[in-house]
Amino acid sequence: MAEVYEILDLAKEYGFSKVVEMAVSSVQLNPEVRAMCATNKCKMYDTNWACPPGCGTLAECEAKVAKYKHGILIQTTGELEDSFDFEGMEEIKEKHDLNLKNFVEKLYSLEIDMMPLGDGCCQICKDCTYPDGECRFPKKAFSSMEAFGILVSDFCKSNQVEYYYGPNTLTYVGCVLFN
């Protein structure tokens, strides 16, 4: 079992702008958020084992969350030139995804019993096996916060962490649950 301070210290080496301990009870799964996934604005719904419906029902996701005792909340915040700086938005997302990917790989190598939740769908394989074959890397693949039905702004608030850091900033949020 990993100590919370060890995971916090390790996470701080991976480029996140904020890393704090969180309460697992703050992970509230909201059917309305899951319903937003089903509108398929991202065009990834029903295409990947880490996205709905492949990642399981909300009850199944809840059961996965319930396996863990501890968690850390992580954020990557960046600045934009203006509210139309779509390139800047993409750069912040790429930075957050890379920070989380590298951090998760380290935890995986340390054999930590964990479940990360990030942003966007799993991109480990060029072509996901969904829905015909089993996931190639079930221990490495992870879902997004939204796929689990988490309303990120509420999640941050529950953990006394800001989500909005002022005009022309953008923040991506994730978490890692662990034992």
Ligand code: SF4
């Ligand atoms: S690891 Fe590969 S097969 Fe599994 S969810 Fe990710 S992309 Fe799909």
